[in-house]
Amino acid sequence: MIILSVETSCDETSVAITKDGKHVLSNVVLSQIKTHTLYGGVVPEIASREHVEGITLVFDEAIQQANIQKTDIDLVAVTQGPGLIGSLLVGINAAKAFAYAHDIPIIGVHHIVGHIYANAIENALEFPLLALIISGGHTELIVMKNHMHFERLGKTQDDAIGEAYDKVARLLDLGYPGGPKLDEMAQSGEPTISMPTVALDGFNFSYSGLKSHVINRLHNDAQRGEQVDPKALAASFQKAAFDQIFTQTQKAIDYVHPKRLIIAGGVAANQYLRAQMHDVWDLPIDIPKMEYCMDNAAMIGIAAYFQWKANPEGWALDFNGYARMDFLKDAYNKGEEVI
Ligand code: KG4
Ligand code: ZN
Numbered sequence: 001m002i003i004l005s006v007e008t009s010c011d012e013t014s015v016a017i018t019k020d021g022k023h024v025l026s027n028v029v030l031s032q033i034k035t036h037t038l039y040g041g042v043v044p045e046i047a048s049r050e051h052v053e054g055i056t057l058v059f060d061e062a063i064q065q066a067n068i069q070k071t072d073i074d075l076v077a078v079t080q081g082p083g084l085i086g087s088l089l090v091g092i093n094a095a096k097a098f099a100y101a102h103d104i105p106i107i108g109v110h111h112i113v114g115h116i117y118a119n120a121i122e123n124a125l126e127f128p129l130l131a132l133i134i135s136g137g138h139t140e141l142i143v144m145k146n147h148m149h150f151e152r153l154g155k156t157q158d159d160a161i162g163e164a165y166d167k168v169a170r171l172l173d174l175g176y177p178g179g180p181k182l183d184e185m186a187q188s189g190e191p192t193i194s195m196p197t198v199a200l201d202g203f204n205f206s207y208s209g210l211k212s213h214v215i216n217r218l219h220n221d222a223q224r225g226e227q228v229d230p231k232a233l234a235a236s237f238q239k240a241a242f243d244q245i246f247t248q249t250q251k252a253i254d255y256v257h258p259k260r261l262i263i264a265g266g267v268a269a270n271q272y273l274r275a276q277m278h279d280v281w282d283l284p285i286d287i288p289k290m291e292y293c294m295d296n297a298a299m300i301g302i303a304a305y306f307q308w309k310a311n312p313e314g315w316a317l318d319f320n321g322y323a324r325m326d327f328l329k330d331a332y333n334k335g336e337e338v339i
Pocket of ligand 2: 111115135265266294295
């Protein structure tokens with residue numbers, strides 16, 4: 001089964017061709033990083049405009065690189081949400097137009113379900129599995145007992161880990177995108193600065209206390225005319241941010257006894273995590289290749305394959321995109337807004 005998938009939820013315009021929920025025939029990603037760097041973050045209006053400018057080219061490139069004909073495509077899949085609404089709508093409208101013009105069924109896919117399924121590109125998923133989702137908008141622990149079956153164990157009570165990275169990076173003037181830059185800086189620092197211990201209930205997370213602590217520390221130092229070593233601060237923040245991830249995930253592993261742990265979302269690209277994870281957790285771990293950690297359409301195509309197998313029905317062309325969406329509720333598969 002050949003799927004053409006589209007992802008435009010934030011600042012990457014991406015179209016992929018995937019086969020049978022496993023093989024990536026092409027995965028074209030047009031990044032807008034250069035543009036948004038000028039503003040220190042993603043400017044939604046500009047992101048939408050750049051998606052409009054790039055999308056047709058990215059469609060053509062993906063089909064050409066996969067070396068297929070348009071008539072070979074069995075299904076069109078597109079990120080329905082969550083994300084920037086203007087950006088989502090560009091991808092959704094382009095995908096609908098393509099599906100309509102070529103008379104191919106279309107379905108919407110949840111962005112985070114895509115991040116989870118990025119792990120099915122290299123190895124088949126084995127159930128029950130525990131999914132650790134760490135991204136710019138999500139920090140969650142999910143149990144999957146089967147394909148397309150999600151149960152939430154815990155989630156952040158305030159900010160997502162990626163959001164905290166971006167905020168701290170901005171305060172340290174590291175530029176955009178903040179997460180990878182802070183990660184890089186932390187590599188050359190020692191975690192010598194004390195960070196608050198966060199009291200966490202159940203399998204939940206919390207990042208606003210850690211974020212505020214770093215903000216206050218920087219402000220207080222500035223008022224006293226002192227300057228904290230930014231490398232030490234980055235390393236200390238990073239250690240504290242992942243201590244939570246390590247502890248809470250271990251609790252969940254002890255509770256669920258999953259066959260595997262899979263890691264999903266942009267923060268899965270973090271070098272500290274990748275270096276530490278096999279020492280911290282004693283079970284098989286899947287983590288996507290770097291190119292599939294970042295936003296990309298291949299992961300949407302892989303997720304779409306399993307979603308289609310669970311429910312092989314094309315959606316009516318009037319489905320909408322949503323800035324906020326919960327993938328745990330039943331209505332997800334019907335393409336309705338659920339928040
Ligand atoms: O998964 P993603 O696209 O976000 C959502 O879908 O919500 O990931 C983007 C997030 C950003 O917050 C970015 O700063 C963070 O992932 N990120 C990182 C790294 N690379 C990306 N955070 C820490 N270390 C990294 N190496
Ligand atoms: Zn993402």
